Amino acid sequence: MVIDNMRKKETKTRDKIIKNALKIFARKGYFRTTVDDIAQATGLAKGTVYLYFKDKQDLYVATIDEHFTRALDTLAGINAKSITPREKMQEIAISVINYIRHLKTSYMLFTFENINLKGKTLKNIHSIIEPKIQEMIDLISDIIEDGVANKQFRKVDPRITAFYFLSMIRAIFLSNLYVSEASFQTDTVLKLFFEGLNKRR
Amino acid sequence: MVIDNMRKKETKTRDKIIKNALKIFARKGYFRTTVDDIAQATGLAKGTVYLYFKDKQDLYVATIDEHFTRALDTLAGINAKSITPREKMQEIAISVINYIRHLKTSYMLFTFENINLKGKTLKNIHSIIEPKIQEMIDLISDIIEDGVANKQFRKVDPRITAFYFLSMIRAIFLSNLYVSEASFQTDTVLKLFFEGLNKRR
DNA sequence: ACGTATAATGACTGACTAGTCAGTCATTAT
DNA sequence: ATAATGACTGACTAGTCAGTCATTATACGT
Numbered sequence: 519m520v521i522d523n524m525r526k527k528e529t530k531t532r533d534k535i536i537k538n539a540l541k542i543f544a545r546k547g548y549f550r551t552t553v554d555d556i557a558q559a560t561g562l563a564k565g566t567v568y569l570y571f572k573d574k575q576d577l578y579v580a581t582i583d584e585h586f587t588r589a590l591d592t593l594a595g596i597n598a599k600s601i602t603p604r605e606k607m608q609e610i611a612i613s614v615i616n617y618i619r620h621l622k623t624s625y626m627l628f629t630f631e632n633i634n635l636k637g638k639t640l641k642n643i644h645s646i647i648e649p650k651i652q653e654m655i656d657l658i659s660d661i662i663e664d665g666v667a668n669k670q671f672r673k674v675d676p677r678i679t680a681f682y683f684l685s686m687i688r689a690i691f692l693s694n695l696y697v698s699e700a701s702f703q704t705d706t707v708l709k710l711f712f713e714g715l716n717k718r719r
Numbered sequence: 720m721v722i723d724n725m726r727k728k729e730t731k732t733r734d735k736i737i738k739n740a741l742k743i744f745a746r747k748g749y750f751r752t753t754v755d756d757i758a759q760a761t762g763l764a765k766g767t768v769y770l771y772f773k774d775k776q777d778l779y780v781a782t783i784d785e786h787f788t789r790a791l792d793t794l795a796g797i798n799a800k801s802i803t804p805r806e807k808m809q810e811i812a813i814s815v816i817n818y819i820r821h822l823k824t825s826y827m828l829f830t831f832e833n834i835n836l837k838g839k840t841l842k843n844i845h846s847i848i849e850p851k852i853q854e855m856i857d858l859i860s861d862i863i864e865d866g867v868a869n870k871q872f873r874k875v876d877p878r879i880t881a882f883y884f885l886s887m888i889r890a891i892f893l894s895n896l897y898v899s900e901a902s903f904q905t906d907t908v909l910k911l912f913f914e915g916l917n918k919r920r
Numbered sequence: 921a922c923g924t925a926t927a928a929t930g931a932c933t934g935a936c937t938a939g940t941c942a943g944t945c946a947t948t949a950t
Numbered sequence: 951a952t953a954a955t956g957a958c959t960g961a962c963t964a965g966t967c968a969g970t971c972a973t974t975a976t977a978c979g980t
Contacts, residue, residue, distance in 0.1 A: 531957080531958095549750040552936090552937060552938085553937080553938065553939085554937080554938095562957095562958075562959090563958060563959045563960060564938090564939090564959085564960080565939085565940080565941085565959060565960065566957075566958050566959075568938090568939065568940080569956090569958075573938075573939070574937090574938065574939090604917075651897050652897070655897065655898065662916075665916075669918055670917070670918060671916050671917060671918055672914070672916065672917065672918040672919065674911060674916065675907060677898045678894055678898050678904065678908065678911075679911060679916065680898075681890065681893070681894045681897055681898050682887070682890050682894070682908055682911055685886055685887070685889065685890030685893065685894075686883070686886070686887075686890075688886065689882065689883050689886030689887075692882070692886065693879055693882045696849070696852050696853070696856065696882055697856065697878045697879050697881075697882050703879065706875075706876060706879055707879065707883055710875060710879075710880060710883055710915070711915065711916060712915050712916050712917045713873070713915040713917055714911070714912065714913050714914040714915025714916075714917075715863075715866075715872050715873065715875065715880065715912060715913050715915075716805075716871070716872060716873065716913045716915075717870055717871060717872055717873040718873065718919060732927080732928095753966090753967060753968085754967080754968065754969085755967080755968095763928070763929085764928060764929040764930060765929085765930075765967095765968090765969090766928070766929060766930065766969085766970075766971080767927075767928050767929070769968090769969065769970080770926095770927070770928075774968075774969070775967095775968065775969090
């Protein structure tokens with residue numbers, strides 16, 4: 519009982535730190551974010567953060583892990599629905615966009631290319647992100663394969679297409695920053711994705 | 720005469736610095752790159768860099784400017800060719816990919832979302848990148864409009880599509896890092912872009 | 921060769937942040 | 951009541967790097 523309470527408190531504080539770290543890293547990026555920023559946002563002193571995380575990069579890794587775990591949960595939830603593959607993909611796109619908007623950041627982060635960390639931590643990030651991205655690609659390519667099997671989609675390489683789909687989601691978000699007509703027009707880009715640019719004959 | 724020689728030397732050294740900065744910033748990113756890295760790569764002392772650039776961010780801005788100027792020159796050159804809109808777009812994709820590969824970097828940089836600079840310099844970057852990206856989008860959307868006019872492409876929002884196209888190029892590059900089957904298969908992704916995912920009826 | 925202007929150098933300074941650790945305090949056990 | 955424990959604090963240290971500037975080297979004209 520007592521031990522449970524202690525562990526609860528530890529988990530609770532750690533989770534609070536991660537939750538705040540996610541928001542701040544998303545908004546300011548790794549290098550512009552200080553450990554003190556995160557500590558203050560959590561209502562703690564900086565030294566406390568080091569009770570839970572070995573160092574800044576360890577915190578970052580934990581944050582990314584959390585981020586991708588959430589994303590995968592969301593994707594899995596959508597995939598479990600009894601809807602068509604196309605509808606699944608549409609829901610995935612919309613939910614990712616909503617998640618990003620919820621972070622109230624001016625740009626999307628947490629893809630490894632944003633991060634220029636030391637080689638060792640880059641490998642850590644890689645070792646966490648890569649399986650998660652593979653899992654995402656696996657999940658989306660399963661959906662695509664279903665669509666191909668039931669003749670909704672044409673025959674394509676499912677994994678490349680899955681990756682392309684994730685990039686398309688990113689384009690939806692970024693287009694808002696550069697194309698004044700965009701305005702989070704998910705439908706427009708989704709239509710391009712599904713219909714292509716070529717005129718149908 | 721003397722003044723011309725001096726100016727020549729100044730321009731020459733400055734250009735050398737920028738050239739090296741481009742490679743190193745591309746590989747290591749802004750924060751992981753030190754001014755001394757760039758100085759040494761150029762064969763100069765660190766203090767010399769400050770003869771030509773006000774500060775690190777000024778150097779970065781100049782580097783980005785150079786990068787985008789080159790990119791736009793390349794795009795303009797391709798656009799001037801007498802080939803179909805689709806061929807133009809294919810050449811653009813291939814030449815951008817080749818440029819990135821030439822930088823020998825493991826990821827594509829120089830889009831503002833990678834950079835968490837101080838507000839003022841972020842605005843500087845923005846003020847340089849934004850017109851250039853708009854110019855790129857303008858150029859590509861002209862090509863798309865041509866394709867729509869001559870019935871090669873279906874009717875789409877040209878600017879959103881142009882942006883989506885640029886994102887697609889990025890996806891080609893990144894897919895190499897996550898999808899083992901990708902292997903710079905530009906054709907596969909270009910086909911997806913032009914044909915879409917939906918099965919044709 | 922000499923003088924002058926300019927290019928270039930690298931040791932130094934100081935701002936900044938990650939990480940450390942002695943100390944505090946609330947809670948629990950005895 | 952006292953001791954032990956662990957969550958937490960914040961002053962401090964160490965390392966890093968952007969930027970500075972006195973000094974040196976080079977280029978060029980006379």
